[in-house]
Amino acid sequence: MAKSRRQIHRAVPRVLRSMIIPQARYHRILSSMPLLCVDGVIRNSSNQVLLVKRSNEPLKNHWWVPGGRVHKGETLEYAFRRKMREELGIKVGHVHRLGFYEAVNLRHVGIKPNGGCLHSVSIVFQACVDVTEVVLDAQSSDWGYFDDLPTRFKIQPFESDEPT
Numbered sequence: 001m002a003k004s005r006r007q008i009h010r011a012v013p014r015v016l017r018s019m020i021i022p023q024a025r026y027h028r029i030l031s032s033m034p035l036l037c038v039d040g041v042i043r044n045s046s047n048q049v050l051l052v053k054r055s056n057e058p059l060k061n062h063w064w065v066p067g068g069r070v071h072k073g074e075t076l077e078y079a080f081r082r083k084m085r086e087e088l089g090i091k092v093g094h095v096h097r098l099g100f101y102e103a104v105n106l107r108h109v110g111i112k113p114n115g116g117c118l119h120s121v122s123i124v125f126q127a128c129v130d131v132t133e134v135v136l137d138a139q140s141s142d143w144g145y146f147d148d149l150p151t152r153f154k155i156q157p158f159e160s161d162e163p164t
Contacts, residue, residue, distance in 0.1 A: 001123045028119060038080040039067030039101060041149065042092070044130050049149055052087065052140035059117060064150055066140070067122060085129075088143070089135030092127035098158040099124055107155040124155050 021029075025086040042065075044051040066087040070079040077095060084092050101122045134143045149155075 001144070004107075021125070026067075034119040034121050035069045037067055037120050038070055038076055038083055039065045039122040039124045039153075040080060040084055040092075041065060041098060041124060041155075042088070043060070043126065043128050048145035049146055050088070050131070050134070050143060051128075051146050051150070052136065053142040054139065055141045056139055060063040062150070063144075063146065065124075065153060067099075074125050077125070084127070087137050087139060088127055088131075089133075090131050092129055095125045095127045097123065097158070098126050099155045101153060101155055110125055116120075 002013055018072070034050070044050070052066050054062055054064050060134055066083060067080075068083045068087070070076060076097075080095060081092060084090050102120070103121045103122075104117070136143060
């Protein structure tokens with residue numbers, strides 16, 4: 001019996017840049033529904049966490065974990081890896097899903113309805129990477145390793161990672 005030479009390809013999400021919506025529409029959406037994000041807890045071999053100083057709202061000029069929006073068509077892990085490449089210029093190897101972080105009622109510049117509130121839900125991933133060079137994008141002005149995560153960054157664990 002002949003062996004099959006079928007190639008197996010890992011699915012890579014295709015996210016079209018044309019799918020990015022105009023800012024005015026984006027702000028209308030944010031005023032009416034939660035935003036899905038990914039955040040990264042990047043630890044070095046000393047167990048310190050890499051934080052960035054944000055250049056944009058929300059949390060402008062605060063130290064925070066890198067991360068951002070999930071695009072339609074992306075898996076959560078793919079979005080996490082993309083954000084680490086875009087915001088830090090790093091590639092991560094093995095990743096572990098830690099839980100989620102939810103922020104409600106953050107003041108956000110540019111969103112007028114309902115008091116300018118932002119509601120975001122972030123899936124939090126962790127990766128261990130010893131980096132000494134980071135290439136920041138325009139969303140951050142500085143970076144560094146810290147002993148602790150920001151006080152208000154409270155990760156809620158998932159009840160179970162087992163399939164039901």
